[in-house]
Amino acid sequence: MATSETAVSGVGPLAEQEHEGTYAGGLWSWLTTVDHKRIGILYFVTGFLFLLIAGVEGELIRLQLARPENRLLDPEFYNQLFTMHGTTMVFFAGMPLIVAAFNIVVPLQIGARDVAFPRLNAFSYWVFLFAGVFLYASFFFGGAPDGGWFAYTPLTSKQYSPGTGIDFYVLALLLGGIGTIAGGVNFLVTIINMRAPGVRLMRMPLFTWMTFVTSVLILLAFPPLTVGLAFMLFDRMFDTVFFNAAAGGDPLLWQHLFWVFGHPEVYILILPAFGIVSDVIPTFSKKPLFGYPVVVFSGVLIAFLGFGVWVHHMFATGLGPIVNAVFGGATMLIAIPTGVKIFNWIATMWGGSLRFHPAMLFAVGLVATFVVGGISGVMHSSPPADLQQTDTYFVVAHFHYVLIGGTVFGLFSGFYYWFSKVTGRLLHEGLGKWHFWLTFLALNVTFFPMHFSGLLGQPRRTFTYAEGLGLETYNLISTIGALLFVVAFVPLIANLLYAWRRGGPAGPNPWDASTLEWTMSSPPPHYNFAVIPEVEARDPLWVRYDRETAPGEDVGARPLLQPEVPPKPVHMPSPSFWPLVLSVGLLIATIGFLTGLVVNLIGVGVTLIGLYGWAFEPAD
Amino acid sequence: MNDRKALVLTLVLGAAALQACGGDYPQSALHPQSDFATRLDELFRGIFWWAVGVFVVVEGILIATLFRYREKRRQERPKPIHGHTGLEIGWTLVPALILVAIAIPTVRTIFVVDRPPPEADLTVEVIGKQWWWEFQIPELDIVTANEVHVPVGRTVEFRVRSADVLHSFWVPRLGGKRDLVPGRENMLWFTADTAGVFWGQCAEYCGTSHALMSFRIIAAQEADFESWVARMQEPAVAPQEQMARLGAGVFMSNACVGCHRIEGTPAQGIVGPDLTHVGSRTTIAAGVLENTPENLARWIKTPQEIKPGNYMPYVALTDEQVDQLVAYLLSLK
Amino acid sequence: MEMPTSTGIPNRKLAMWTFIGSECMLFGSLIATYLIYKGRSLVGPYPDELLNIPFITVTTFVLLMSSLMMVLALSAVQRGDRRMTKVWLFMTPLLGLVFLAGQYIEFSHFVHEGLGLSRNLFSSTFFVLTGTHGAHVAGGVLWLGTLWGLAMTGRLSEKNTVSVEIAGLYWHFVDVVWIVLFTIIYLLQ
Ligand code: HEA
Ligand code: HEA
């Protein structure tokens, strides 16, 4: 499995791999860590827990809809469930799992020892964690938000939602947004500035490229959301009239602000998955990525176009024929660069030698299922056709195909790909295959019928549907499919247990992959690179395949193999608890909006202490 | 392969959905019965076949590649190929052309359906309220709720407004959705092809009982429509039977009178639906219950159970009073 | 002090630039809202009854001058001129404070005239837009004040040029935003 040529001599038994003194153990070390790999693990574990929670919410939704006029859940609770399901999946499961991959992989792929701002990185994580916990606290304080994940006004105004649920939603997203923007800055600077010599832009692995593009999207898309949320908060708490039609305000303004963010947001969720797949497919095809520059620029183009299509979520709001025509056309354009990616992936596999490792299965699964979701997206993009589809289960089908068949499949692919790098252990391939096929089946059984239930007249966000609409069978099938998802998780959990108890050592490069993260031991030492590598090609570890080499000579690969012990002492940033203090301060300040000004002020005080402690912490 | 399974599923389910007659799917967008809905449907069908084509071709190539190039024993390392300009241009252009083929009919249709009707024979004002619909036809002096009749073969324009939060007016077999946005007036129109009862439902999430905010559009032949109009223009008929007369008394002496209007009586409330002709409706509580004596009684006794969160409170009445009320309400034809 | 980087631009400076990019979208959204709602208030007081252009011109000038002080402070740091560093780093946030005081006077005058935050569309958009800007100024004052404190205690030398430079980037950005706001709110009524 591990190819002998690339293996660094003598990666010892697992126990020996932990270089002495590299990591302190214990809870405190995790609370103060600034190491990108550990922060990545924290993001992964937290994001995965939120995925399970939101998944259970999805299961409850499906159980309620199994039969018409079912009385399992009452409407208030149902409305909280789909709001929390959508909000959690997008902000507290999808994005953190993506950021986990950024953290773990990007510095390794560009030959860096950490991100540009390690403490800021820790700060981003804590803020995200606190925002998530804060959001879920709503269940215990008067009920969770129930305005849907895009919280349209005026339903979410104080007048129509007098409880605190919506406040929790607004504040959690505002708080989480701070951490997200900080992360965007951090990764953008890391990729621009921290590349090892020779890692030119056009040599960066596709996952790093898509992280770059995604960071730009985050920086430009989150501010409009922040502004919209601030307006909503002010309308609710200080009686401003931003969305108040009675005072001349326009409820549609919120929709514009939300979707100016929201559409780029869905590309924030998909582009990293595309990046993962673009790294995985070449590895398991034993062939370099077909059309590298085209795949890069199509990603950039998707991101760019993504800012000009938001009105496709508002085709039924009556903005007039010209607006609808322009935005419909712009939306269709996105199919072109996306298709280009699909075709380049297929061309990469064409003529290759395909090994169906679970990582590869999920990558191929993404290609197969994302196309279905993409095509239904194109059906939405025709405004008149969308007049029948919008706000029905047809949309629900569309976005679960792209979110699960795209984002989640991409993330699972990355999980099987990089798990061994992070832990040093191999997963069981057979269990991984079971996981894939069950998930694939569950996805199609759950969400394919929704195309029909939608077109046959089932609106979304309805806690029940009438008998006699002809929707019974479709909904029952969907519910069965949803239960299959739970079954599909069993092999995954089993696999984690397997890796923990018996997973064999992975070695530095178990899949004979081509990029820099496979040049050091697994797990990587604290400092990643004992020697900062010098890179001279796009697929540095495959250079030897491209060249005529004398027998026994190992051109190109040798300088990249990391020595086990750094020749010179490596200086790494020291742990810090100021990021934690700062984020606790922000959390307290946030809670203050619900409890009173005093708490706000305490929070601001703690925040300032955190800021100054941070700024004056002796640099290492 | 599971890809194929999905394909087979598509075709089987698709066929099932398209074969079944519209009667089984009273709220289906796939069974249009008006000029407007037919336009949307034709556009959708065109796009649908393009989509099927793209799906079949892409999945076909994908599956073929997976089979043909799966790893074989003792295989040489594949030749590294870094790209091909001709191919890149090709798979940029072909989708672009398909999109043009989709965009042209799309734009054509937009400029029909997003504009006012060529000429409207009748204008219906629709006011969405949490969680029921008020219909007004000012030119005929008609005010009613949750159910409105329209003449077959004549163009009806709907002006939609909201009294509180966002709603969306949707009768799939007759027209697409149009959102009701506070502070704005939106418009939708169609000409029904055949007589029938068409189900509609609110399609924009509007709070607790969003799922229970339905309505009916009843397309009727000219003569039937005229007689409906004539009936609707009358004030409420005075109750004849003993039970109904008692019921009227109960109504006028309880909270009901403050919320509902019954034309020609002291009841002039505006919080709830107009009940002047409630007896002639096919459903009550915005399409949730069939209009039968049992259901009416249930509604009056337990409005919150039937429709959680709605703005009609429980009014303490004896069973006898409820029966009288039911008799009265049903007499209001 | 700064690590060598791929582009030669110090990380912190690049970070400030990217952050400013993000801030542009923030103010862009706020400004767009202001413009959309312009002239749509249903009840008074209306902007033309309240806005005091001469007064704001003065505070605008003060803020511009503080930008000038910032330039001087940076060049003093670069030269290693500790005395003038202290002076200019004192003046910059001081002028910022004067600007904030002007904003305070303006706000209280408006409230006194019956234009509370929730009065109409103008007040909501105006207060939130200029208030967000004011909060940015306040943050800058705190930051520059801290740098001044460092200078006073002798802990700011030419080795810290980058620290002053990025504070300056931020400060100039906040100034430029004000010029835009001044134009849109006061000049283009
Ligand atoms: C991962 C997230 C993701 C992604 C990638 C996409 C991708 C796309 N989406 Fe989707 N979308 C969502 C997530 C996503 N969407 C979500 C969450 C919602 C609902 C929000 C809510 O209301 O809650 C939504 C809703 C949504 C709507 C609004 C529907 C409505 O509410 O009425 C529309 C309308 O145009 C749309 C369109 C598209 C299009 C055209 C693409 C394109 O990018 C797809 C392009 C890809 C392909 C087309 C396939 C590959 C291409 C080829 C093989 C080439 C050949 C193809 C052709 C010529 C057709 N999406
Ligand atoms: C990444 C995004 C994502 C993902 C992965 C999912 C996953 C799922 N979604 Fe979700 N969904 C959304 C994003 C997502 N959804 C969004 C944005 C909305 C819109 C919300 C709105 O309208 O506001 C939505 C809405 C939505 C609806 C529509 C609700 C409505 O309109 O009324 C439905 C209905 O079926 C649904 C179902 C499901 C199901 C069954 C899954 C399944 O895939 C879930 C799979 C199950 C699990 C992941 C958990 C299984 C595991 C266990 C049970 C483990 C047991 C525990 C331990 C071992 C500890 N979703």
Ligand code: CUA
């Ligand atoms: Cu009205 Cu939903």
Ligand SMILES: [Cu+2]
């Ligand atoms: Cu979108």
